Amino acid sequence: MRCARCDELIREGExxxxxxxxxxxxxxSxxxxxxxPxxxxQTQTAPKPTRQPSLRHR
Known part of the structure; x- marks a missing residue:
């Protein structure tokens, strides 16, 4: 079995x-x-946001 919080194995006796x-x-399930506890x-579900150029016309 794996712990749903830390994703480590739960060993026999724990x-x-x-x-x-x-x-x-x-x-x-x-x-x-x-x-x-x-x-x-730590999970990252999406790529780190990058600064995008403004789409407004100047």
Whole structure:
């Protein structure tokens, strides 16, 4: 199992919590997290914005 918060393995003997995530159009899933708070994984969902030239005519 992998922790949904930090994406690290939950090893045998480690305490964890489970959360049911019901799905509206599918069966849903069970989410596992470490029992002690762990840091979130830093993710970037889109490219870093770049400054674009103005499209206004001068």
């Amino acid at each position: 305490q964890y919590t489970t959360y049911d995530n019901p799905g509206a159009s599918f069966a849903g 069970t989410v596992y997290r470490h029992a002690t 762990c840091p979130r994984v």
